[in-house]
Each structure stands twice: as structure tokens, then as C-alpha cells.
Amino acid sequence: MVSGMLGEYDKKRDFRRTPEPAPTAPAAGAGPLLFVVQKHAARRLHYDLRLELDGALKSWAIPGGPSLDPQVKRLAVMVEDHPLDYASFEGNIPAGEYGAGQVIVWDRGDYSPDEEGKLSFGDRDEASERLRRGLAAGKLSFTLRGHKLKGSWTLVKMKRGQNDWLLIKHRDEQADTAKNILDKDRSVVSGLTIDNLKAGKKASAPTSTAPGLDNVASARRTAFPARLAPMLASSAERPFSDPDWLFEPKLDGYRTIAAISDGRVRLLSRNGLDVTEKYAVIVESLRRQPAASLVLDGEIIALDEKGKLCFQCLQGYLESMGRRDNQGPAAAAIIYYVFDILYLDGYDLSGVPLTGRKEVLDRVLSTTPAMRFLEHFEGEGEVIYHAAIDQGLEGVLAKRKGSVYKPGQRSPDWLKIKSVKTDDFVIGGYTPGTGNRSHSFGALVLGYYNDKDRLIPAGNVGSGFDDRLLTDLKSRLDAIKTERSPFEAKVDLNTPVTWVRPELVAEVKFSERTRDGRLRAPVFLRLREDKTPDQVRVSLGDTKAPSGRTKEAGPADDPPPRRAKDAVEDVLVQLRRPEDNLTIEVEGNRINLTNLEKVLWPGGGKQPARTKRDLLLYLAGVAPYLLKHLRDRPLTLSRYPDGIDGEHFWQKHWGHPVPEFVATAPLSEHGRKTHDYLLCNNLATLLWLGQVADLELHTWFSRVIPGPDRDIPGDLTEPAEILDFLTSYPDFIIFDIDPYIYSGTESRGAEPGLNKKGFTATCEVALWLKEILDGLSLSAFVKTSGRTGLHIFVPILRHFDFHAVHAATRTICQFVLQRHPASVTTEWAVEKRTGKVFLDYNQNVRGKTLASILSPRPSPEATVSMPLPWEGLMKVYPTNFTVASVPAILADSGDPWAGILDAKRDLKALLDSGRKK
DNA sequence: GGCTTCG
DNA sequence: CGAAGCCAACGCAAG
DNA sequence: CTTGCG
Ligand SMILES: [Mn+2]
Ligand SMILES: [Mn+2]
Numbered sequence: 001m002v003s004g005m006l007g008e009y010d011k012k013r014d015f016r017r018t019p020e021p022a023p024t025a026p027a028a029g030a031g032p033l034l035f036v037v038q039k040h041a042a043r044r045l046h047y048d049l050r051l052e053l054d055g056a057l058k059s060w061a062i063p064g065g066p067s068l069d070p071q072v073k074r075l076a077v078m079v080e081d082h083p084l085d086y087a088s089f090e091g092n093i094p095a096g097e098y099g100a101g102q103v104i105v106w107d108r109g110d111y112s113p114d115e116e117g118k119l120s121f122g123d124r125d126e127a128s129e130r131l132r133r134g135l136a137a138g139k140l141s142f143t144l145r146g147h148k149l150k151g152s153w154t155l156v157k158m159k160r161g162q163n164d165w166l167l168i169k170h171r172d173e174q175a176d177t178a179k180n181i182l183d184k185d186r187s188v189v190s191g192l193t194i195d196n197l198k199a200g201k202k203a204s205a206p207t208s209t210a211p212g213l214d215n216v217a218s219a220r221r222t223a224f225p226a227r228l229a230p231m232l233a234s235s236a237e238r239p240f241s242d243p244d245w246l247f248e249p250k251l252d253g254y255r256t257i258a259a260i261s262d263g264r265v266r267l268l269s270r271n272g273l274d275v276t277e278k279y280a281v282i283v284e285s286l287r288r289q290p291a292a293s294l295v296l297d298g299e300i301i302a303l304d305e306k307g308k309l310c311f312q313c314l315q316g317y318l319e320s321m322g323r324r325d326n327q328g329p330a331a332a333a334i335i336y337y338v339f340d341i342l343y344l345d346g347y348d349l350s351g352v353p354l355t356g357r358k359e360v361l362d363r364v365l366s367t368t369p370a371m372r373f374l375e376h377f378e379g380e381g382e383v384i385y386h387a388a389i390d391q392g393l394e395g396v397l398a399k400r401k402g403s404v405y406k407p408g409q410r411s412p413d414w415l416k417i418k419s420v421k422t423d424d425f426v427i428g429g430y431t432p433g434t435g436n437r438s439h440s441f442g443a444l445v446l447g448y449y450n451d452k453d454r455l456i457p458a459g460n461v462g463s464g465f466d467d468r469l470l471t472d473l474k475s476r477l478d479a480i481k482t483e484r485s486p487f488e489a490k491v492d493l494n495t496p497v498t499w500v501r502p503e504l505v506a507e508v509k510f511s512e513r514t515r516d517g518r519l520r521a522p523v524f525l526r527l528r529e530d531k532t533p534d535q536v537r538v539s540l541g542d543t544k545a546p547s548g549r550t551k552e553a554g555p556a557d558d559p560p561p562r563r564a565k566d567a568v569e570d571v572l573v574q575l576r577r578p579e580d581n582l583t584i585e586v587e588g589n590r591i592n593l594t595n596l597e598k599v600l601w602p603g604g605g606k607q608p609a610r611t612k613r614d615l616l617l618y619l620a621g622v623a624p625y626l627l628k629h630l631r632d633r634p635l636t637l638s639r640y641p642d643g644i645d646g647e648h649f650w651q652k653h654w655g656h657p658v659p660e661f662v663a664t665a666p667l668s669e670h671g672r673k674t675h676d677y678l679l680c681n682n683l684a685t686l687l688w689l690g691q692v693a694d695l696e697l698h699t700w701f702s703r704v705i706p707g708p709d710r711d712i713p714g715d716l717t718e719p720a721e722i723l724d725f726l727t728s729y730p731d732f733i734i735f736d737i738d739p740y741i742y743s744g745t746e747s748r749g750a751e752p753g754l755n756k757k758g759f760t761a762t763c764e765v766a767l768w769l770k771e772i773l774d775g776l777s778l779s780a781f782v783k784t785s786g787r788t789g790l791h792i793f794v795p796i797l798r799h800f801d802f803h804a805v806h807a808a809t810r811t812i813c814q815f816v817l818q819r820h821p822a823s824v825t826t827e828w829a830v831e832k833r834t835g836k837v838f839l840d841y842n843q844n845v846r847g848k849t850l851a852s853i854l855s856p857r858p859s860p861e862a863t864v865s866m867p868l869p870w871e872g873l874m875k876v877y878p879t880n881f882t883v884a885s886v887p888a889i890l891a892d893s894g895d896p897w898a899g900i901l902d903a904k905r906d907l908k909a910l911l912d913s914g915r916k917k
Numbered sequence: 918g919g920c921t922t923c924g
Numbered sequence: 925c926g927a928a929g930c931c932a933a934c935g936c937a938a939g
Numbered sequence: 940c941t942t943g944c945g
Contacts, residue, residue: 070919073925158925166925171919594918636932641918650932656920669934692918736945806936828937828944843945845935850945 032110032121033128035144036087037066039106039185041194042099049167050082051111051142053131057082062167066149068176070169076155078163090189092197102197104187109146109221117657119143141170145221147188147346148181150174172657177592178583191292218356218404222348224261224293226585229408230270231297231340233397236415239385244401246354247384248339248376250394250416252311253301254530256336258286259343260294267300270530278318282336285371295343296361297405298374302331308392311526338365339374342405350405354413357405381417389419407588422509422525425458426533428486429499430477440470441477444506444524445497447487448536454488461508464524473527476504505531564624567683571620575613589661589684593691600643600695601862601883610862614883616690618856618864621887623683625895626854630686632703634665634677634727636849637689638696644858651694654678659688665704667723669847674720679704695856698849701730702798709904710798728846729798731901733778733809735769736840736850737762738789740825740833754788754859754878758837763874765824765837766790769816770870776812776910779903781896784878786857786865791850793897795904800911802846808910809841853897856883867897 034052039045040061047065050057060076067074087108093100112121113130120127134140138157144150151174158164169175185193255270265286267276276283279300286294302314313331341361342350349357358376365373376399377384385396395418403413425446433442443462447455465473477500485491486502505528510519567587574584575596582593593616601610619626637651653675658664661684666674680686680697689697703726706712710729716722739758746753766782769792773780781793796805816839817824825836843850851857855865859879866881866889881889 156925639918639931649930652932654919655931694918829939830944840945842936847934848945 032112032145033124033131034084034087034108035111035146036108037106037146037149038089038103039065039194040099040101040103041198042093042101045194047106048079049076050087051131052084052087053128053135055084057084057087058131058135060155060165060167065182066153066167066169068169068174068179068181070171070175071177073166073168076165076167078165088189090187090192102194104192104194104197105189106185107146107148107188109144109149111142111144113141114143114152115141121145138165147221148184150221171592175592176583176590177581177594218351218353219347219349220351221346222343224259225295225343225348225407225588227272227407227588228257228259228268228295228342229272230255230257231406231408231414232410233414233416234410234412236398236417239381239396239417240398241379241381243378245381245398246376246378246401247381248374248397248399249388249391250397250418251299251301251337251374252309252394253299253314253337256298256300257342258282258294258296258298258336258338260286260292262293271532271535273530279334279336281334281370285336285368292345293343294345295341296338296365297340297342298336298338300334300336303333303335305330305332307332315526334370336371337374338371339376340405341365342407350407353402353404354399355401385417394418394420420509422507424505424507424528424531424536425461426455426486426502426536427477427500427504427506428455428457428491428502429497430474431460431462431493431495431497437470440465440474441498442495444473445491445493446506446508446519446522447502449534450488451537453534455486455502457487457489457491459518459522460493461506461519461522461524463522464509469524480504502533505533505536564627564683568620568623571683571687572617575616575620584687586661586684586687587682589659591659591684591688591691593687598643600640600693601858601860602643602645603862604860607860608884610883612690612693614862615695615856616687618883618887619686619690620683622854622890623686625890625898626697626852627680627683627686629853629897629900630680630697630699632679632681632705633699633701633852634667634704635680635689635700636698637678637692637694638698638858639693640695640858641693644695644860648858652677659684661685662688665723666720667704667727668720671721671724695858697852697855699852700727700847700849701732701734701844702727702802702846703731707798728801730802730805730844730846731795731798731904733794733796733805733812733907734843734850735792735794735809735813736785736789736843737765737769737792738785738838738840740830740836740838742834752788756877758788759877760874761823761837762789765816765820765839766792766873767870768820768824769812769839772812772815778905778910780870781867781900781903782870782873783853783865783867783897784863784876784881785851786855786863786878786881787851787859788878791865793900795900796907797904800907802844804911805907806841806844808907809844811910813839813841854886867895869896 036050038048038050040048044063047062048059049062049066050059059079059082061079062074062076064074088105090103090105092102110121112119112127113134115130120130131140140155141152143152151172152170154168154170155165156168158166256275257268259266259268265276265283266274267279267282269275282300300314302310302317304310304313310331314334317331317334338361341357342348344360349360362373381396381398388396395416398415398417400413403411425448427444428447429445430441431443431445433440443460445460446458448458450456480501480503482499482501485499491497507525507528508519508522509525510522571584571586574582580595580597582596584591584593596611596613596616598612599609600612600615603609638648639651640646640648658678661682663679663681663685664676665679667677668674680689704723706726710726712722712725716725739762740752741755741758741761742752743755752758770780773794778794781795783791785791813826817826823836824839825833826839826841827833851865853865853867857863857865861879862883863878864881864883864886866886868876
């Protein structure tokens with residue numbers, strides 16, 4: 001099998017004296033090509049990178065070892081081919097042998113050439129051929145799938161030196177400027193270090209049992225997840241049968257995520273609180289799991305002496321931690337019922353369909369009495385549901401078999417179906433009790449948060465308490481008593497209420513909700529110690545409900561405001577670290593940030609300079625307001641990598657693979673070939689745009705998704721056709737108002753600069769326009785452009801395409817022009833606009849853009865396009881609103897444009913009347 | 918700023 | 925490795 | 940048709 005090219009190696013090596021390669025050598029000639037990196041303490045410590053090709057291992061010795069930093073280039077000296085089975089060699093090479101010293105398998109996995117972003121993992125012959133071509137050309141690009149090394153790398157042959165190559169990490173998700181991967185110094189096969197070998201330790205059995213995860217479709221090799229959050233279920237009213245769904249009994253306990261990493265076991269509550277200390281037995285079971293790193297999801301429950309599920313027993317168990325005075329029913333057993341696996345030995349399984357994850361879990365889990373696999377059922381949902389109720393369970397969880405795990409998200413792919421309706425509410429106060437309750441309280445006043453973070457009253461609950469609970473609750477409530485009502489609106493009660501700070505959450509059972517959102521026949525069940533008040537919301541839904549089974553569909557894809565704010569806070573903290581380069585984590589995505597101290601707005605005079613860090617802080621700060629305006633709108637980037645005085649270019653298409661968190665949409669102009677447009681639908685993308693020095697955000701006025709005001713006609717089937725169609729229907733009429741009133745300080749031929757007179761005139765025109773729009777029953781929203789003028793957006797139902805909207809806008813502008821011919825112009829020739837305010841309706845065309853709301857601008861002051869209330873328009877000035885000032889202003893007064901898409905009007909009347917004239 | 922290509 | 929180049933492109937108004 | 944415009 002080994003021929004000519006290996007001759008050199010054979011000469012140098014005497015196989016009789018060196019240990020045989022371990023018997024775990026991979027099956028040659030099947031599956032993806034193999035790579036291995038051996039750490040080799042020879043005369044000089046180095047790492048040997050070996051790539052399988054044609055039955056042998058192409059090899060490079062890398063003195064510096066690989067680096068995850070794309071800026072770091074490491075010398076890689078090509079050495080002789082090694083035989084394929086050397087890939088699993090680990091141990092001592094005796095003194096006197098070639099390469100004497102210790103060798104560990106520092107990393108291994110598979111690889112594929114990846115030129116042009118095309119991978120050949122599935123085709124050995126193709127992969128081999130591509131590698132041969134790369135070798136001949138002196139340039140290799142390949143993707144590694146190992147334990148330590150992942151992502152795309154390149155080996156380039158240097159001009160000088162026959163065998164001198166450079167190993168460079170490509171920029172991708174796995175690139176990391178901060179982490180030194182060489183810190184991980186253990187063998188991925190034996191767990192041993194070079195030092196262990198020196199000390200005479202023998203490699204024993206492999207420690208990982210990752211059961212062929214390479215074969216589980218959609219399992220991804222990733223770093224251990226930094227954040228662990230359970231996926232949440234939506235509610236459904238009734239059980240159902242569907243072959244695409246499976247059913248689990250719903251256990252009444254504490255939702256818990258178990259994590260094993262770096263030899264440490266952790267148990268995390270639904271809120272991420274570390275509860276490891278509370279469950280010693282379960283921790284012990286976890287320690288015995290045959291995995292080096294692992295994340296499980298499940299429910300911790302308690303059984304009473306009769307073997308029945310007993311939530312009270314669990315509470316008693318937790319309360320009596322460290323004490324022996326527990327009074328409630330005793331827990332006979334504490335059990336962790338595991339129903340999901342999210343991560344295993346380097347593989348992120350969250351993208352694997354549910355049934356796949358269950359299969360892996362079943363194989364991997366070593367069950368113990370304290371840790372069990374939660375069985376699931378298929379078939380008649382109704383039968384399973386009633387069986388569960390008969391067992392005294394709360395109900396069932398229906399889970400879509402093909403669904404992926406979405407950490408921290410409430411998904412319509414998981415539905416809880418309960419026998420009694422219960423919900424969680426924030427306790428906002430209590431009413432006085434009478435009779436034997438006069439010393440405690442009568443009822444708890446309940447509420448929940450709406451999407452504006454306001455506490456909305458939801459009625460009272462006055463039953464379900466026993467004496468102990470009454471006194472207990474009373475003292476806890478009195479400790480958080482407050483003068484002011486925590487509720488948004490007046491609470492309509494005919495008894496006085498003692499208000500409390502909204503800090504406690506109650507689970508309440510009820511028969512139904514009344515029309516006004518109150519509860520009928522409410523019964524207090526328990527305090528939710530594991531839930532914080534801000535999690536109590538109308539709807540946490542974060543995806544559309546495709547099946548229509550969910551009780552309440554979420555608003556859209558947006559995470560709920562509170563979570564969004566947490567994510568932002570998280571980012572702000574990371575951004576403030578004083579390093580010039582940072583890798584930050586944003587909602588589970590890694591973003592490499594560079595040159596944070598680079599000045600993008602130089603300032604000058606009294607103007608402070610603004611850096612890239614300032615830009616990113618701004619973007620994160622306004623993200624909770626900005627993202628909804630950007631969502632699903634194609635973007636045009638306006639980039640200034642070297643600041644506003646440096647080179648500038650527009651960019652519509654990224655032209656390279658985008659980070660996985662960036663959404664794109666293929667659009668075409670009138671049916672010609674499509675181009676991928678970027679969409680900014682999440683915080684990570686927004687920050688990435690900052691990283692690539694996209695100073696301005698220019699968005700389309702149409703979106704790539706349908707909605708209540710815009711269906712897709714049945715005869716459109718091609719995705720490209722559909723997107724082109726959808727993007728032809730604008731959400732707004734827009735007016736771009738620019739003063740052509742010169743300050744006199746402009747250089748010759750330049751556009752007019754910002755000046756008081758011009759801006760005042762612009763505001764005046766805007767107000768005239770508003771008057772007319774009001775008369776047409778249209779709603780108008782105004783913002784500064786951030787430069788010299790104003791933008792007026794008029795939200796409309798998506799019933800008319802750009803052509804119709806354009807025509808209507810022209811009519812409106814002509815009307816304004818007629819009334820104020822001395823100050824307004826719609827002239828297309830620039831010279832003819834001089835001294836007047838240019839009212840531009842010509843942007844109402846598909847594919848045209850304007851600097852979006854809250855877009856930073858390349859002005860000396862680092863201004864942004866600021867949404868404003870109409871009142872007091874004349875009193876503001878564009879330079880009041882900068883990347884430095886706006887986050888605080890928004891936090892203070894909110895976004896006047898927040899409701900713009902809810903203020904849509906029908907343009908029909910206007911168009912009809914226009915047609916008549 | 919990221920990436921490719923060329924030397 | 926270092927230097928240099930690329931990174932939008934359409935449709936409407938008006939002459 | 941070309942050119943200017945954003
Ligand atoms: Mn070596
Ligand atoms: Mn403008």
C-alpha cells in the first residue's frame with residue numbers, strides 16, 4: 001500500500017523498535033479524508049500536521065504550532081510522507097530512533113479542500129484530486145473538523161525555501177484572535193500530555209465515546225456553548241395526533257440543564273442559576289457519564305414514598321438543604337429525567353432534528369436510579385394525553401420530530417398541553433383579608449408585562465392558600481411593600497390595595513380568561529421561585545406559529561424586549577473591555593472585532609473624535625429600537641474602513657460567505673439574475689456591520705416577507721419570483737426633503753452644508769407637507785436625515801407597487817409645490833434648486849434606499865438619522881443627535897417611530913381620486 | 918475590512 | 925509574506 | 940438617444 005514516496009520515512013524508521021500504532025486506526029479508503037496533528041517533543045518541540053492523501057499522510061512540521069488568529073502565520077516545513085496508520089501513533093520513540101521523544105495525537109478529525117467555499121467531505125476522489133492540484137500549485141485551502149482545530153485554513157508555499165510553507169487560519173467563525181489553542185495540551189485520544197508520557201504514563205483506553213457523531217447529519221463541531229438556556233414550549237389547548245410529532249409526559253419539577261466540561265459538572269436552572277450544590281446524587285451520576293463534554297436538558301422531580309410525582313416533596317427537599325427540620329412531605333427520591341442532548345464531545349447537536357438527538361441521547365446516557373431517560377411516545381396524542389392525566393401528571397409535551405433545539409427561545413415546535421390552564425403572573429399587591437384572614441390577606445393582585453415592559457393587571461387570586469402559605473406569603477409581601485402601584489394603569493378594585501414591588505411570580509390555575517384579560521375561577525398553585533418577573537409576558541412567542549396550534553403567536557421573529565435588552569447589556573459589557581481587538585459573543589454567535597480604537601470620525605475643533613468602539617457601543621445601544629426597522633429589508637452598505645475621511649465605497653453584495661448569523665435574500669431586477677442582499681435581522685449582524693465599518697445603514701422601503709397586508713399570489717412558485725414580487729410593494733411613501741440654501745462657506749460646486757436657515761426652511765416645508773398628509777388621512781413620521789434635511793415616511797398597506805406609490809407621491813408633491821412655489825422645488829437639475837427646499841419624491845422606486853432611521857452618518861459630528869415627534873420639530877437641530885447622545889435620548893423618551901408599521905393606511909382613496917382628476 | 922490575486 | 929485592487933448599477937427625469 | 944441624478 002505504501003510505495004515510493006514513503007521510502008525516505010522507511011529508511012529513517014525501524015518499525016521493530018518503535019511501538020505499533022494504536023489499533024484505533026481509521027478505516028482507510030472510506031469516508032472523508034483524515035487529518036491529524038501530532039505534538040512531538042523531539043529535539044525541538046513541534047506539531048506535525050498530516051493530511052491523508054493517496055493512502056499516505058502529507059506532512060508538515062510546524063515549530064510554532066497552529067494559531068487560530070488569522071493574522072498569525074506559522075512556518076510549516078513540508079516533511080516526508082508518513083504511512084497512514086501513523087496517524088494514530090502515540091507514545092515514546094526510543095532514543096536513537098529518528099524523531100526520538102514523545103508523541104501525542106494532539107488533534108485529529110477529517111478534512112476537505114474548501115476552495116471557492118466548496119467542500120468535498122462526501123467525495124474522497126474529488127477531495128484527493130483537489131488536494132493534489134493544490135499541492136502542485138503551492139497553495140492549499142482546507143477545512144478541518146477536529147476537536148481543537150476547526151474551520152478553514154490555508155497552507156501556502158513560500159517563494160524561498162523548497163519545503164517552506166505557511167499555515168494560516170482563514171477568517172471564519174472559528175477564527176479567534178484571543179484564544180491560544182495550544183493551551184489545550186492533551187491528547188484527544190488518550191487525554192495524556194507530553195509530560196505524562198515523559199513521566200512514563202501509558203496511554204489507556206480512549207475516554208470519549210462520541211458515538212459516530214460524524215454520521216449524525218447536522219451535528220456540528222463547535223466549542224462548548226458559552227451560554228446554556230433551555231428551549232421553551234408554547235401552549236396548545238387540546239391534544240392532537242400527528243405522525244410528525246412525538247409526546248412526552250409533562251413532569252412537574254424544575255427544568256434543569258446539566259453541563260459537563262473541563263472536568264466540571266454543573267446543573268443550571270431555567271434561569272441559568274447554578275444549582276449544582278443542591279443535587280449531589282445527580283451530580284454523582286453525571287460524573288459517571290462517558291463523555292468529556294456534554295450538555296443535557298431535563299426535569300428534576302421528586303417522588304414520595306408511594307412513588308408518586310410530588311412537587312411539594314421537591315420543594316421540601318430544597319428548603320431543608322443543610323437543615324433537618326423539614327416539615328412537609330418527604331422526598332423519597334430525587335430524579336433527573338433527561339429528555340434532550342445539546343452537546344457531546346465537541347459536537348453541537350442543537351441543529352440535529354429532535355428524533356436524532358433522542359437517538360444519540362439514548363445511546364450515550366448511562367442511566368442511574370437518579371438519572372433517567374424520559375421515555376416518549378408516538379401515535380394518538382389524545383390517548384397519550386389522557387393516560388398522562390390518569391397517572392396524575394399535568395399533561396403532555398408535544399414536540400415536532402424534525403425540530404431543532406433553539407436555546408432560550410419559546411418555540412411552536414414544542415407545545416405543552418395541560419389538563420388545567422395555569423399561567424404565571426407577577427404579584428403586584430394584595431387586598432386586605434376578612435374573618436380569619438384579617439391578619440394575612442384576602443387576594444393577590446396579579447399582572448403580567450406587555451411588550452413595552454409595562455405591568456398590566458390580570459385580576460386577583462384569593463383561593464388556594466393554606467394557613468402556612470398565607471403567613472409565609474404575607475411576610476414576604478410585606479418585605480417588599482411599596483407606596484406606588486407597579487401597574488401601568490389604574491387597577492379597578494373596590495377594596496384598597498397594598499402595593500408590592502413586582503418581584504414575586506405566582507403560578508395560578510384558572511378556568512378561563514375573561515374578555516378583559518382577567519381570570520375566571522383562579523386558584524393559587526405556587527410561587528415560581530425559578531422564574532423572574534420580567535419573564536411573565538403576554539406572549540414570549542418568538543416564531544410564527546405555522547401550524548396554527550399555538551395559543552398565541554408571537555409578534556414576529558423578534559426576541560421579547562427584555563431578552564433583547566439582556567443581550568444588549570451583555571454586549572455593552574464586552575465592548576467596554578479596553579482591548580483594541582476582541583472576540584465577543586452575541587446571542588450565541590462569536591464576532592471578532594478589530595481596531596476598536598480606530599478613529600472613524602476624527603472630530604476636530606470642539607468636535608470629539610469617535611472611534612469604532614463608539615460606533616459599536618452606539619449600534620448595541622440603539623439595537624432594541626433599531627432592529628425592528630431594519631428587519632427583512634435589503635440593505636446597502638456604505639463603508640468607511642478608514643474613517644469618514646478615508647476611502648468610501650458602497651456595497652450591496654457581500655460576495656463572500658457571510659457569517660452564519662447574517663440573513664440574505666436573493667433578489668433580481670426585473671427577473672434578471674439574482675444577487676444576494678444582506679438583511680440585518682439580529683443584533684449579531686448589526687455589530688458585524690459595525691465591525692466591517694459600515695457606517696451607514698441604507699434600507700429598502702419594501703420587505704422580503706409577506707404579511708397581513710401582502711399575500712403571495714398562488715401562481716408564484718419560484719422563490720426568486722416571490723421575493724421580487726414582495727419587494728415591489730413598499731411599506732412607506734417617502735419624501736426626502738433637502739435644503740438647497742447655501743451657508744456661503746461651501747467650497748465651489750459642493751452641495752449646501754448644514755445651516756440654521758436651511759434647516760428651518762426644511763422643517764417649514766415638512767410641516768406643510770404634514771398638513772396635506774393629515775388632510776388625506778395619512779399618518780406621517782419625521783426624522784432628521786442626519787445631514788441637512790428631513791425624511792418623511794408615510795406607512796401604507798402593501799396594496800400598491802412602487803409605480804403606483806411613486807405616482808401618488810408625485811401628485812402630493814406637486815400640490816405642495818403649487819401652494820408654496822417660492823420656497824419649494826421639485827426640479828431635477830441641481831442649479832434650479834438653489835435657494836429653495838428640494839422636495840424629492842423620486843426615491844419611491846424599488847431598490848432605492850435612504851439612510852435608515854438611526855443610521856449613523858459620515859458627518860463631522862457623527863450625527864445619526866433621528867426619529868422625532870412632530871411637536872417641537874422646529875426646536876431641534878440635526879447635530880443634537882449623535883452616536884454619543886442618541887442611546888440615552890432613546891432610553892429616556894423612546895422611539896417615536898416604534899408604531900410606524902401599525903399606522904399603515906390604505907392608499908386606495910387617494911389613488912382613486914387621482915385617477916378621476 | 919475582508920478577501921483575492923499577484924509577485 | 926506584502927502590495928494592490930475590488931467592493932452599486934437602476935430607473936426615472938429631462939434635454 | 941444621452942446625460943444627470945440619487
Ligand atoms: Mn515530527
Ligand atoms: Mn436627503
